[in-house]
Amino acid sequence: MTKFPISLSAYEIEGLIGIDAPRLVPLYRACSDYVVLERGQPPDAASANEEFENFPPGRTEADKFVFGLKAADGELVGLLACVRDYPRAGCWWIALLMIDKAFRGKGLARALCDGFFTWLKSQAVERVELGVLVENEPALRFWRLQNFELERMAGPIAIGTKQHMVQVLGRSL
Incomplete structure (x- = not known):
């Protein structure tokens, strides 16, 4: 699987596929604050599996990339999932x-994104x-610091037991 560079020497990017879903469960639990915000319930094994099973309209498994940020001890401490040529080429x-x-x-997160944007x-x-x-709000602040700007609002969107309004942000590379 494709990898991209990261500027932090103690970490490595690893391309992940569906059979890696169980390795993501501890990361989802360590990010339970976000999962509860998003879904309204704590993460479980199904949460990690969904990362490899859900695709936007018109996209397939071949279009989705899941990158794990691996610490020196081999544990996954971060994740970046993306879809190519979506919503347009x-x-x-x-x-x-x-x-x-x-x-x-x-x-x-910044180093992960910097490497990802360079690769893109x-x-x-x-x-x-x-x-x-x-x-x-913390995510919005982070993405604005990465030069993302509001494109439009979307929603309401149902995720888990919750309904959300979503700010769609974008930036040129």
């Missing part, structure tokens, strides 16, 4: 970015878009 969609609560605030540019990708739950 030349634009990639970031479906999820999660960093273990114990590792937040150390520059991992090398693939001639022109734009990146993503959705942020309106109530997820």
Whole structure:
């Protein structure tokens, strides 16, 4: 699977596939604050499986990439899931970015994104878009610092037991 560079020497990017879903369960539990915000209930094994089973309209497994951020001890401490050429050709969609609560605030998310954006540019990708739950203010602050701007509002969207309005953000590469 494809990998991209990261500037933090103690971490490595690993391409993940469906059989890796059980390895994501501890990360989902370490990010339970987000999962509860998004779904209204704590994460379980099905949460990790869904990362490899859900695709946007018109997209398949071949269009989705899931990258794990692996610490020196082999544990996954972060995740970046994306879909190529969605919602249109030349634009990639970031479906999820999660960093273990114990590792937040150390520059991992920024380094992960920097490496990802560099790799996307090398693939001639022109734009990146993503959705942020309106109530997820820390994520909105993070993405604005990464030069993302509001494109539109979407919703309400049902996720788990909750309904959300979503801010669709985008940036050129």
